Amino acid sequence: MTTHQLFQPFELKSLRLKNRIVMAPMTRSFSPDGVPTSQVADYYARRAQGEVGLIISEGTVVNRPSSSYDAGIPHFYGEKALHGWKDVIDRVHALGGVMAPQLWHVGVVAPGTSGWLPPTPFEGPSGYVAPGKPGGVAMTENDIDETIQAFAQAAADAKTLGFDAIEIHGAHGYLIDQFFWHPTNQRTNGYGGETLVKRVRFAAELIRAVRKVVGPDFPISLRISQWKLQDYSAKLAATPQEMRAWLAPLADAGVDLFHCSQRRFWEPEFDGSDLNFAGWAKKLTGKSTITVGSIGLSGDFLAAFQGEHSIPCRLDELMRRFDRGDFDLVAVGRPLLSDSEWARKIHEGRSSELVGFSKEALATLI
Ligand SMILES: Cc1cc2nc3c(=O)[nH]c(=O)nc-3n(C[C@H](O)[C@H](O)[C@H](O)COP(=O)(O)O)c2cc1C
Numbered sequence: 001m002t003t004h005q006l007f008q009p010f011e012l013k014s015l016r017l018k019n020r021i022v023m024a025p026m027t028r029s030f031s032p033d034g035v036p037t038s039q040v041a042d043y044y045a046r047r048a049q050g051e052v053g054l055i056i057s058e059g060t061v062v063n064r065p066s067s068s069y070d071a072g073i074p075h076f077y078g079e080k081a082l083h084g085w086k087d088v089i090d091r092v093h094a095l096g097g098v099m100a101p102q103l104w105h106v107g108v109v110a111p112g113t114s115g116w117l118p119p120t121p122f123e124g125p126s127g128y129v130a131p132g133k134p135g136g137v138a139m140t141e142n143d144i145d146e147t148i149q150a151f152a153q154a155a156a157d158a159k160t161l162g163f164d165a166i167e168i169h170g171a172h173g174y175l176i177d178q179f180f181w182h183p184t185n186q187r188t189n190g191y192g193g194e195t196l197v198k199r200v201r202f203a204a205e206l207i208r209a210v211r212k213v214v215g216p217d218f219p220i221s222l223r224i225s226q227w228k229l230q231d232y233s234a235k236l237a238a239t240p241q242e243m244r245a246w247l248a249p250l251a252d253a254g255v256d257l258f259h260c261s262q263r264r265f266w267e268p269e270f271d272g273s274d275l276n277f278a279g280w281a282k283k284l285t286g287k288s289t290i291t292v293g294s295i296g297l298s299g300d301f302l303a304a305f306q307g308e309h310s311i312p313c314r315l316d317e318l319m320r321r322f323d324r325g326d327f328d329l330v331a332v333g334r335p336l337l338s339d340s341e342w343a344r345k346i347h348e349g350r351s352s353e354l355v356g357f358s359k360e361a362l363a364t365l366i
Contacts, residue, residue: 001316003346010053010328012256012288015165015219017098017329019053020322021343024292024333025102025167025223027058029072030365034061036074036084041091043365046340048097051347054329055097056167056221056259057088059104062150066118066136067105067175076101076154082161089162100165100221103154105147107175108136108184123147124178125192125202130230131183144191144202147175152209155220165219168210171261173228176203180236180246181228196236196246204253211254220254221290225261226277232263232302240270244284251285258285259331262293263300266317279326291321292331296342297357301334304357310334312354315346337361 010017030040047055061067063077075081085101092099108124111117122129122136123143129135139147151168158166170176178184179202185192191202203222210220224247226235237243247258260278268274275283278291294300295318297310304310318330334357335342345353 001314001319003315003319005319005322006330007347013219014217015054015098017053018096019051019343019347020329021051021053021346022290022292022329022331023047023052023055023336024331025056025058025169026333026337027073028362028365029070031072031074031081031084033071034068034073034075034078035080036088038087039365040074040084041088043340044088044099045091045095045097047336048092048095048099050336050340051343052097052336053343054165055092055099056331057099057101059102059169060085061104061106062147062154064105064123064147064150065120066122067150068118069106069109069116069122070112070114071116072114076103076157077150082157086161093162098164100167100219101154101158101163102167102169102223103151103158104169105150105175107173107178109174110135124175125185125187128178128184128186138187141189148202148206148209151206152213155210156213159214159218165221165257166210166214167221167223167259168207169223170203171223171225171259173230176206177225177228179203181234184230196242197249200246200249204249207250207253207255219256221257221259222250222255223259223261224281226269227261227263240280240284243269243280247281247285251287255287257288257290257329258282259290259292260327262291263302265291265293265295265321275326276321279321282327288328290329290331291318291327292333295330295332296335296346296354304334304359307359309356309358311356312351334361338366340366
């Protein structure tokens with residue numbers, strides 16, 4: 001097995017990557033009062049130095065009173081936080097890295113373990129945190145308009161600060177995904193409805209607004225998932241036709257890159273083909289895609305949160321799919337959280353030096 005193919009450059013609009021390895025977005029909560037510190041900048045700079053092609057930041061929240069559920073999650077608004085992010089991107093660029101912030105609104109969620117609560121109730125399409133479980137308020141049309149503007153402002157600020165692209169967090173059962181998912185979107189006013197096509201409207205309007213402010217050449221990635229933190233087995237699209245109905249309007253609205261979140265990248269998305277989620281998204285939309293989920297590790301990340309230690313494993317199956325052209329980029333989470341040198345070690349064939357992941361790695365910014 002060879003992995004040198006992962007070290008070929010990639011271009012997408014104004015984005016130029018030296019290789020195909022992406023650092024997956026990972027919430028770390030080390031930004032007191034939402035302001036990224038110099039330790040956060042050092043953490044990302046180490047990944048730039050370690051040959052990561054594209055660094056996607058941890059989820060960083062847009063300017064809405066209840067967009068966050070923890071005081072340590074970074075903001076992507078306000079002078080101090082944006083100053084912190086400017087330091088991050090300057091450090092990353094100085095080391096030859098390329099980076100996109102992941103713009104996020106948590107929607108209606110259960111309060112975090114710290115007990116911290118935002119100043120206003122959590123907001124979402126219908127106020128549900130999970131099927132039949134209230135946990136916040138239903139957004140008015142004015143709330144929706146302001147939220148779309150908050151994402152557009154954050155995207156404009158990302159470009160002004162010098163970031164190379166942006167990613168919008170549309171996955172895992174958070175705000176945008178709560179609009180996609182029928183159990184959490186019971187609206188009847190045009191942002192909801194029985195079909196996925198109707199429930200895509202919020203995301204499509206949001207992406208159009210972002211595209212308008214960043215211009216035609218600035219890459220927009222959208223992270224999506226079938227699974228939800230509220231239900232690991234949920235599927236928004238049960239067939240390729242439904243997946244096309246979900247993704248085509250988003251591609252039309254301006255998405256350049258679909259970041260297709262799976263827990264295990266090798267799992268086929270539909271019966272009758274071994275294509276995974278990223279493979280199908282590329283085939284159905286013609287857009288570039290990123291795959292992710294337990295690349296180079298023995299166990300998935302939710303098992304890891306429950307204390308399972310994951311050990312390094314081979315990349316043969318990843319390379320088989322990559323060589324077939326199923327996806328363009330590969331995102332790696334926990335291996336890069338534990339080891340800033342992961343990409344370089346793969347490049348140099350130093351597989352005996354790879355480290356696994358255990359949740360103790362979350363305690364500090366290594
Ligand atoms: C500590 C931690 C925090 C995460 N935070 C985010 C996040 O902010 N946004 C997001 O889209 N995914 C988040 N994820 C999911 C990862 O981006 C990734 O999809 C997942 O870890 C699977 O990749 P892996 O098996 O390589 O770790 C997080 C995962 C971990 C381990």
